[in-house]
Amino acid sequence: MEKQATIPSPAPHRRLRVILIAFTAAMLLLFVVVAVLCTDTAPPEDSDLQPVFADVPDDQNALLLFEEAGDQIDQNIKEADPEHEGTSWRDMLRYEERWDDEKVAAALRDNAEAIRLIERALSCPVPGPLMPGAKDDIHPSFVTVRPFLELEGKALCRKGRFAEGYACYMKGVRFGYQLGPTIVMGDAGSLTKLVHVDRMTKYLPSTSFDEETTASFIRNLDADRFTGEQFGQALKLFYARYAGIADLMKNTESEMGEAILQTALELQYVPMSPYHCQPNRTKRELADIVRKALKQWPADCTALPKRDNPFTGPPISREGISTTDKIRQFLTRNSFGDALLQGAGRDLSETFWWRQEENMRITALQTLLALKCHKSETGSLPQSLDELVPAHLPAIRADDFDGKPLRYSPEKKLLYSVGEDLVDDGGDGRKDIIFKIEF
Numbered sequence: 177m178e179k180q181a182t183i184p185s186p187a188p189h190r191r192l193r194v195i196l197i198a199f200t201a202a203m204l205l206l207f208v209v210v211a212v213l214c215t216d217t218a219p220p221e222d223s224d225l226q227p228v229f230a231d232v233p234d235d236q237n238a239l240l241l242f243e244e245a246g247d248q249i250d251q252n253i254k255e256a257d258p259e260h261e262g263t264s265w266r267d268m269l270r271y272e273e274r275w276d277d278e279k280v281a282a283a284l285r286d287n288a289e290a291i292r293l294i295e296r297a298l299s300c301p302v303p304g305p306l307m308p309g310a311k312d313d314i315h316p317s318f319v320t321v322r323p324f325l326e327l328e329g330k331a332l333c334r335k336g337r338f339a340e341g342y343a344c345y346m347k348g349v350r351f352g353y354q355l356g357p358t359i360v361m362g363d364a365g366s367l368t369k370l371v372h373v374d375r376m377t378k379y380l381p382s383t384s385f386d387e388e389t390t391a392s393f394i395r396n397l398d399a400d401r402f403t404g405e406q407f408g409q410a411l412k413l414f415y416a417r418y419a420g421i422a423d424l425m426k427n428t429e430s431e432m433g434e435a436i437l438q439t440a441l442e443l444q445y446v447p448m449s450p451y452h453c454q455p456n457r458t459k460r461e462l463a464d465i466v467r468k469a470l471k472q473w474p475a476d477c478t479a480l481p482k483r484d485n486p487f488t489g490p491p492i493s494r495e496g497i498s499t500t501d502k503i504r505q506f507l508t509r510n511s512f513g514d515a516l517l518q519g520a521g522r523d524l525s526e527t528f529w530w531r532q533e534e535n536m537r538i539t540a541l542q543t544l545l546a547l548k549c550h551k552s553e554t555g556s557l558p559q560s561l562d563e564l565v566p567a568h569l570p571a572i573r574a575d576d577f578d579g580k581p582l583r584y585s586p587e588k589k590l591l592y593s594v595g596e597d598l599v600d601d602g603g604d605g606r607k608d609i610i611f612k613i614e615f
Contacts, residue, residue, distance in 0.1 A: 213451055213509060214450035215450070216455065216457055217454070217456045217457045217460060219456045220459050224467075225412050225415045225463060225466055225467070226412060227409060227412045227416055228409065230301060230302075232301055236301065237300065237302075238300040238301060238302045238354055239354075241293050241296055241297035242293075242294065242297045242317065242351070242354075243317045243318065244293055245291075245293035245294045245297065245317070245321060246290075246318055246319070246320040246321045248289060248290040248293070249287050249290050249320045249321070249324050250317060250320050252283070252286050252290075253266065253320075256286070264283075265324075266323055266327075268280060269323055269327050269330065275334075277331075280327065280331050281331070283327070284327075284328060284331065290324070291328070294321060294324075294325070294347065294351075295347070297354075298347055298350050298351065298354070302354050318355070318364070321351060322348060322351065322352075322368045322371065325344060325345070325347050325348040326345070326372065328347075329341045329342070329343075329344035329345040329348065329372070330375065332344060333375075333379045333382075336382075338379060338383040338384075339383075339385065339389055341379065342379075342393060345372045345373075345375055345376045346372075346396050346400075348369075348371065348372035349369050349372045349373060349397065349538075350396075350400055351368055352364075352365045352366065352367070352368030352369035352370075352372070352534075353365065353369065353400040356369075356402055356406050365402075366402070366531060369400070369402075369534050370533070370537060373397075373538055374537070376541055377537075377540070377541050377544065377611065380541075380544055380545070380548060380615070383548070384552070385548075385549070387549055387553070390545050390549045390568070391568070393545055394545055394546065394568075397538050397542050398538075400538070401535055402531045402534055402535055407473070407528075407531060408470055410527065411466050411470055411524075412466070414466065414524060414527070415462060415463065415466045418516065419463075421516060422455040422456075422459050422462065422513065423455050423459075425448075425453050425455055425458070425513070425516065446505055446506055446511055446512070448512070451509060452508075452509075452510065452511045452512055453510065453513065454509070454510040454513055455513070457513060458513030458516055458517060461513070461517055462517060465517070465520070466524075473528070475579060476532065476575075476576060476577060476578055476579035477529065477532055477576070477577050477578065477596075477598060478578055478579060478598060480525055480528065529596070532576040533609075535576045536575055536576040536577060536593050539573045539574075539575070539576065540591060540611050542569065542573070543561065543564070543572075543573075543582060543591060544591060544611060544613070545568075546569045547591075547613060548615050549568050550564060550567075550568055551615065557613065558586065560584070561581065561582070561584050575594060576593075577593055577594050577595060577596065578594050578598045580594075583608075588603060589613040589614070590610055590611070590613060591610070591613060592608045592609060592610040593609040594608055594609075595607060595609045
């Protein structure tokens with residue numbers, strides 16, 4: 177029987193060499209993959225998203241004039257109430273029972289120069305976003321200007337001088353309009369407008385304006401409505417702010433870097449590695465979001481996510497994050513950037529909600545002014561808002577929340593908006609935003 181030939185087995189050192197080559201190749205491949213995953217992209221081309229700064233001389237810069245006026249008012253408050261005993265005009269504005277006509281008149285006299293600066297600022301251009309370095313800070317002096325304009329309007333309305341009082345409140349609305357495109361996500365401009373529009377709405381039943389005065393207020397309110405152009409500038413300011421935050425993500429010693437860690441507690445266990453933190457990639461995605469918003473932002477809120485309330489719900493805690501989520505976040509490329517973009521998306525949506533409410537309340541006040549003028553002329557309320565056009569209103573504006581006309585019921589003497597839930601609840605004050613017709 178013929179003996180079968182056998183194949184000699186490779187020498188042990190040859191087998192080891194094959195294993196080492198395979199292992200080295202695998203390690204090199206792994207290194208290349210890790211290097212690719214940890215490599216940030218190139219910075220985005222974002223020249224089209226940079227906020228516009230106008231070249232305005234300091235003596236014609238509205239923001240600098242507001243700042244100077246606010247500093248003067250603040251100094252006078254300190255001199256009038258050095259011990260902080262709650263006797264300043266600001267306390268009288270906050271607490272009705274502390275109102276003192278003589279002290280309010282004295283405060284207005286003492287701040288006559290500040291009033292002149294404010295009036296001058298209201299007619300001057302705004303150069304662009306506040307404080308180019310921070311892009312989202314509000315100078316403390318601005319916070320003083322708003323209530324001071326409110327004080328002046330209230331003092332006149334309490335004396336029955338409603339036309340003059342409304343003119344002062346209109347200054348507050350214009351002040352909010354000028355702040356509108358300069359402050360990102362702080363919504364100081366919207367809040368300022370809302371306060372002064374609310375005060376005018378409150379005093380409306382006591383007024384008796386003629387047709388010309390009413391038409392003048394309606395036109396001025398229209399001029400101070402938040403516009404698409406302003407929103408475009410606000411979006412660019414939004415981009416500049418968040419792009420700056422993205423650049424600071426790795427710098428945990430900076431105030432902004434620390435803030436990112438504090439607002440993303442669920443990521444505290446994720447290392448600030450090149451894999452988890454990629455600023456340029458974050459900015460590219462942010463640029464895409466802002467460009468889409470600039471091009472396709474809706475006219476009303478029906479296509480927006482439901483408005484979040486930041487004051488409800490339990491705070492995020494490290495212990496509240498599941499193990500699965502921790503693993504997922506650890507394995508996610510640019511997880512810090514994703515967290516930042518999620519916050520940016522919420523802020524962007526919230527800003528639009530603010531702007532829509534601001535415009536809706538302006539529309540409501542204009543409609544109430546027109547209704548009062550109509551009743552003064554005819555002795556009764558119209559059966560439909562259409563009867564106000566064109567004598568008192570150029571057109572019936574839509575509710576900025578759902579895009580449909582504001583709801584009106586002459587029987588209930590009620591004007592209302594559907595509000596944030598976008599559902600018409602028939603004028604239910606618990607769900608709709610209502611304006612009682614008390615004249």
